Amino acid sequence: MIRFDQVSKRYEGGHEALSQLTFEVAKGEMAFVTGHSGAGKSTLLKLLALIERPSHGHISLDGQSLTKIGQGGIPKLRRSLGMVFQDHRLLMDRTVFANVELPLVIGGIAPQERGRRVRAALEKVGLLDYERQLPASLSTGEQQRVGIARAIVAKPSVLIADEPTGNLDPQLAVEIMSLFAEFQQIGTTVLIASHDLPLIKRMKKRVVVLDHGRLVADVAAEEVL
Ligand code: ADP
Numbered sequence: 001m002i003r004f005d006q007v008s009k010r011y012e013g014g015h016e017a018l019s020q021l022t023f024e025v026a027k028g029e030m031a032f033v034t035g036h037s038g039a040g041k042s043t044l045l046k047l048l049a050l051i052e053r054p055s056h057g058h059i060s061l062d063g064q065s066l067t068k069i070g071q072g073g074i075p076k077l078r079r080s081l082g083m084v085f086q087d088h089r090l091l092m093d094r095t096v097f098a099n100v101e102l103p104l105v106i107g108g109i110a111p112q113e114r115g116r117r118v119r120a121a122l123e124k125v126g127l128l129d130y131e132r133q134l135p136a137s138l139s140t141g142e143q144q145r146v147g148i149a150r151a152i153v154a155k156p157s158v159l160i161a162d163e164p165t166g167n168l169d170p171q172l173a174v175e176i177m178s179l180f181a182e183f184q185q186i187g188t189t190v191l192i193a194s195h196d197l198p199l200i201k202r203m204k205k206r207v208v209v210l211d212h213g214r215l216v217a218d219v220a221a222e223e224v225l
Pocket residue numbers: 011012014016017035036037038039040041042043044
């Protein structure tokens with residue numbers, strides 16, 4: 001599903017954020033990417049979402065080479081790949097419904113179908129009763145759930161998340177991670193960057209470890225202690 005082949009990324013004027021990274025995530029697998037701050041976790045996810053481009057190497061998603069996707073193809077890619085951010089990035093002056101609906105509006109989905117899908121997504125994250133509210137009236141954990149609903153509303157085959165529990169207390173963090181695991185259970189491939197090792201260990205999923213842009217360990221779910 002996700003394949004990195006000898007991928008390196010050097011930012012302009014910077015050192016190498018990722019060095020010759022090779023790994024695969026199978027369809028329907030859930031994996032964590034961990035490592036210290038600056039290890040390259042965000043960069044890895046940004047390359048997948050085409051927010052950044054690699055300096056060397058190849059990335060493919062579902063057999064399609066990302067290299068071949070130009071600026072014009074990015075909206076389509078974003079529908080097959082949902083992204084969740086640490087700071088949720090919700091539009092604070094729009095309702096919960098409007099925030100979750102946004103990818104479908106951009107995708108040109110008809111209004112009636114949009115309503116159905118938005119409610120299905122809100123139901124999945126347990127926020128069906130909140131659709132008329134503004135994000136500011138929600139708790140931090142609820143706001144993050146809205147961000148997740150927005151990421152999955154177009155039914156992406158891949159869900160990626162960058163430190164999705166970074167702003168949450170431990171109890172809420174576990175709930176959010178369990179929600180990701182539920183999406184894996186319905187067939188979604190899930191890749192989560194996190195530096196919260198205790199939480200990662202609890203989840204018992206594969207863990208890919210980066211250090212200074214290099215892959216230094218790849219621990220299978222069964223081997224997570
Ligand atoms: P992590 O998510 O593991 O903290 P990042 O992928 O954010 O790591 O960063 C990896 C390295 O790339 C760091 O050294 C960081 O300073 C550098 N970096 C990240 N983004 C940029 C950028 N836009 N320009 C220059 N250097 C960057």
